[in-house]
Amino acid sequence: MWRRYLLWFAQEHVDFRHAEMQSILSMYNIPIKFIEKPCIQKPYWIVEFPSDECVKKITSRSVLLKNCIELWSRAKTDRQLHINLKKAWENTSSKWIIPENSDSVASDTHICPKDLIQTCCDSGLSFKIVVETFCKHFTMKEKVEKIENFSYLPLEGPVKLKNPDVTLLYVEFYGVDPNNVPEQPHDVFFGKWVADGQRDLIQQYSLKKRQFIGNTSMDAQLAFIMANQAQVRAADLLLDPFVGSGSLLVAAAHFGGYVWGSDIDFMMLHARTRPTRVGQKVRTKEESIRGNMRQYGSQARYLDVVVSDFSRPLWRDSLLFDAIITDPPYGVREPAEKIGIERENYTLSEDQLPNHIPAKVEYGLPHIYGDLLHFAARHLRRGRRLVCWYPLVREEYKEEDLPSHPCLRLVANSEQVLSKLTARRLLTYEKIDDDVPASVDRNGGAHNFREKYFSVGEVSRRERKEKQALELATNPYWRAARGDVT
Structure with a gap:
């Protein structure tokens, strides 16, 4: 018998929720049944899985999932929820039952099989009941009153507030608008806690501590x-071809991947750039990508990083990666460059070669993404994935204009809004064909983000600053303070 679960998510990066979950389900080959269609306005899914083991595999990876409970009852009011739980103890069927004459919508109310409750009633099992709310705050007194309402449950074990054998969770959902909180909850849930997601990794790997x-x-x-x-997965070989300070290598190594990176920026890879932390004037000897891996105990999975121009790949044709994850430079905060020179018929004498530092030219975004997808088609194992960010102007977004390649299939596409004008999309491609054409149109997308960013976004910001400066300069009070006028 499949079991019913409540998956509760953090209400952030909502557009990434489905993509992350589907990736994890696909990776572990876990089947899922949706009891109701997921809604972006709700921070939870009601689903069914074959067992708790499936849930624990999912929660061992997801950073957007807060926790999961084995759902015993759901209703529109706490009164109906308690009625359902009392009827569940009388339920001799092994199936979920829709109660008659409930005070809530039938499709949103159910009675769980009795054996789910029985597994927690052994006198040798300690327990505790936790009360949580979404979009509303309860005092400790109110929480205790909610807990005491469950005194009818046949739980024979001792109460233990720290590390009990069984944790029961009662949740009231009041919507997602903190400025319009209703008097009564939209939904109430009760069930047995199964596992927490990997939210702790966010603080553990915070950039503030790196x-x-x-x-x-x-x-x-x-x-x-x-x-x-x-x-x-463990023992995967992974590459970030625009590695920068190596943040993506850190995350991949945490999940057991062996990581490799490359970048054209010699100074960044050798940690000789200007420090980015406020108040720091020089970088310390410990600062490096290897130092980050050592900090998190992942040095054994760090292969190395190399200085290279991605437009001129240095990898041999037979080398295959299990994953490529990267954030290419957009040409805004970091330059998008490749080796080259704009002068025609330029040559170097033999005397100049030993001390020559190659010149760089602009590496346009369509060329970057065209090269990136073609590289992935040649160097990814079949069935494995390329994950990369793609910047764009929001009002001009069209999915058909995204980068594409005949050997890659776009399987996920999520938006992170950066400003009113701009956004970036996290694109996930899966390799579907090993037969890479010798010559292929490298479609790097139709957006020239850098040009449009500065022509649409930056100009307007510059104009606003100039307008403010002009208004300030012509303000008589400001001029009087300078002594220009009386």
Whole structure:
């Protein structure tokens, strides 16, 4: 018999929720049944899985999932929920039952099989009941009153507040608008806690605590989401071709991947760039990508990083990766460059070669993503994934304009809003064909983000600053303070 569960998510990065969950389910080959269609306005899913083991595999990876409970009862009011639980003790069927004459919508109310409750009633099992609310605060007195309402449950074991054998969870959901909280909850839930998600990783790997970071270091939560969508597993070989300060390598190594990186920025890879932390004037000797891996106990899974120009790949054709996760430079906070020179017929003499530092030219975004997808088609194992960010102007977004390749299938596409004008999308591609054409149109997308960012976004900001300066300069009170006028 499949069991019914309540998956409770953090109400952040909502657009990434489905992509992360589907990646984890696919990675572990876990079947799922939706009792109701997931709604973006609700921070929970009601689903069925074959066993608790399936749930524990999911919670061992997800950073967007807060916790999961084995659902015993759901209703629109606490009164109906208690009625359902009392009837569940009389339920001799092994199936869920829709009660008659309930005071809530029938499809949203059910009675669980009796044996779910019986498993927690042994006198040798300690327990506790936890009360949680979403979008409303309860005092401790109110929580205790809610807990005492469950005194009819046939729980024979002792109450234990710290590390009990069984944790029962009562949740009241008041919507997602903190400025319009109703008097009564929209939904109430009760069941047995099964497992928590990996939310602790967000603080454990926070950039605030990390030794080495740069201007564009990836937020820890987003880095773990990327690793999940890339389906990184133990002993996987992974590459970040625009590695920067190595944040994505840290997340992938946590899940057991062996990580490799490359970047054209010599100074960043050698930790010689200007420090990004406020008040720090020089970098310490401990700051490096290797130092970050050592900090988190993942040094054994760190292969190395190399200085290289991605437009001129240095990897041999037979090398295959299990995953490629990366955040290419957009040309805004970090330059998007490749080796080259704009002068025609430029040559170097032999005397100049030993001390020559190659010149760089702009590496346009369509070329970056065209090269990236073609590289993934050649160097990914079949069935494995490329996960990358793609910046764009929001009002011009069209899915058909995204980068594409005949050997790759787009399996996930989530948006992170950056500003009123701009956003970036986390694109996940799966390799579906090993027969890579010798010559293929490298479709790197139709967006030229950098050009549009500065022509649409930055100009308007500059104009606002100039307008403010002009208004300030012509303000008589400001001029009087300077002594220009009386």
